[in-house]
Amino acid sequence: DFFRKIGKKYIQEKDKRNPIKQALGNALDLKRFLEPVFSANRCSAWVTPILIWANPDVTSYDKECAIDVWKINELSRRIDLLKRNPQKISDKCYKEIEQKLMKSYDD
Numbered sequence: 001d002f003f004r005k006i007g008k009k010y011i012q013e014k015d016k017r018n019p020i021k022q023a024l025g026n027a028l029d030l031k032r033f034l035e036p037v038f039s040a041n042r043c044s045a046w047v048t049p050i051l052i053w054a055n056p057d058v059t060s061y062d063k064e065c066a067i068d069v070w071k072i073n074e075l076s077r078r079i080d081l082l083k084r085n086p087q088k089i090s091d092k093c094y095k096e097i098e099q100k101l102m103k104s105y106d107d
Helices: 019-040 072-084 091-106
Strands: 003-006 009-012 050-053 068-071
Touching: 019 050, 019 091, 050 072, 068 072
Parallel strands: 050 068
Antiparallel strands: 003 009
């Protein structure tokens, strides 16, 4: 669940304003969009949702969160950690993913 503090009250956000649910939905949409590329290259389709707080002073209680929650000031360190344990996909698959994403950007 996601709550926003307004004054001294905490308000639970509904689905459309819940950034955790948005990140999960966006990751699923991206996975579906890239599925043909993964299938054609015989790779497992995976997309990891991550919520990144742009405000480094935000208070986050993510003990049992469904996704990773990062603060913007952690971004460089977290990306370095991901680079150390990359998912194994072929260079051809990387290039096809890039082409598909660039094509959708141009459209």
